Amino acid sequence: MKRWMMVLPLAVFLLLAVFLYKGLFLKPDELPSAMIGKPFPSFSLQSVQGERTLTERDLLGKPALVNVWGTWCPSCKVEHPYLNQLAEQGVVIHGINYKDDNPAALKWLAEFHNPYQLNIDDAQGTLGLDLGVYGAPETFLVDAKGVIRYKHVGVVDATVWREQLAPRYQSLLDEARP
Amino acid sequence: MRAWFTALVLGITLAGAAHAAIDTYQFRDQAERERYQRLTKELRCPKCQNQDIADSNAPIAADLRREIFRMLGEGKDNQQIVDFMVDRYGDFVRYKPALTSRTWLLWFGPGLLLAGGLVVMAVIVRRRRGATSGAAEHLSPAERERLAHLLKKDHPHD
Numbered sequence A: 001m002k003r004w005m006m007v008l009p010l011a012v013f014l015l016l017a018v019f020l021y022k023g024l025f026l027k028p029d030e031l032p033s034a035m036i037g038k039p040f041p042s043f044s045l046q047s048v049q050g051e052r053t054l055t056e057r058d059l060l061g062k063p064a065l066v067n068v069w070g071t072w073c074p075s076c077k078v079e080h081p082y083l084n085q086l087a088e089q090g091v092v093i094h095g096i097n098y099k100d101d102n103p104a105a106l107k108w109l110a111e112f113h114n115p116y117q118l119n120i121d122d123a124q125g126t127l128g129l130d131l132g133v134y135g136a137p138e139t140f141l142v143d144a145k146g147v148i149r150y151k152h153v154g155v156v157d158a159t160v161w162r163e164q165l166a167p168r169y170q171s172l173l174d175e176a177r178p
Numbered sequence B: 001m002r003a004w005f006t007a008l009v010l011g012i013t014l015a016g017a018a019h020a021a022i023d024t025y026q027f028r029d030q031a032e033r034e035r036y037q038r039l040t041k042e043l044r045c046p047k048c049q050n051q052d053i054a055d056s057n058a059p060i061a062a063d064l065r066r067e068i069f070r071m072l073g074e075g076k077d078n079q080q081i082v083d084f085m086v087d088r089y090g091d092f093v094r095y096k097p098a099l100t101s102r103t104w105l106l107w108f109g110p111g112l113l114l115a116g117g118l119v120v121m122a123v124i125v126r127r128r129r130g131a132t133s134g135a136a137e138h139l140s141p142a143e144r145e146r147l148a149h150l151l152k153k154d155h156p157h158d
Helices: A008-024 A074-088 A102-112 A126-130 A158-176 B002-020 B030-042 B059-073 B078-089 B104-137 B141-154
Strands: A044-046 A053-055 A064-069 A093-098 A119-122 A138-142 A148-153
Touching: A044 A119, A064 A074, A074 A093, A074 A102, A074 A158, A093 A126, A102 A119, A119 A126, A126 B059, A138 A158, A148 A158, B030 B059, B030 B078, B059 B078
Parallel strands: A064 A093, A093 A119
Antiparallel strands: A044 A053, A064 A138, A138 A148
């Protein structure tokens, strides 16, 4: 047998080991969003406060985080204080109240403070469906032209903000500046 | 007694109706029912990833089933319904991925591996056959004698 054939099993093993090692750190429950680079889907829904009808045109003008939340979602409660903190720092955050009970949502906002500039009442989950939402919390990063640029599935905390969202948000702000 | 009985019967029928209302759709015909069943089996639940949406109890799967039923009612064809889902949830939702440049390895990889294995096996078998038959034929008379001697020596107690 030729000499190079003897290292073949070792080479195959090492290749497999590299792939399996990488596999250890994959997160199969985080789907790549099909919505990245697409305009925010059109909608016409009441605000959570019920005082006006919101459409996708209301999201134009400034880059913003669009946060999908619900009072039925325990992780939303976990991230809520951090969203308040970001809102205080001047980050534009809009909410989509996804498949929720409106009185419960109003009570939640009164109790835990309201970080949202606009808050869309998506009681039927139709907007969530158009956005490819499969669980809350999910946070979309939308640019000033209303194009979805990034999506984070799961709780937004200091680490996620620092490592994933803040640099992208900043670059969208720079982009929007004339 | 009679009133009790009526109440009981009424209760049972209403309970049955309420239970059936959870996820019962009225299809126009058998063909539409079969399309619904095939589509819900072919699409994957985004939340509980190893289940199709027919099988899953997750609220999102129920929403997707309702959407599929709605689109069937609107007369959309299977491709339009699958495209609707892929537009929102990505290629991930298809248990039967489309044949594209990104998925050809997925489709043909197992076949290629099998073909590769067969080729390797054929090469090994051919080579070994050539080696054994060749070796036996090329022994000189002296070598044969030595071989016989060695074989005998191996079992001195026989």
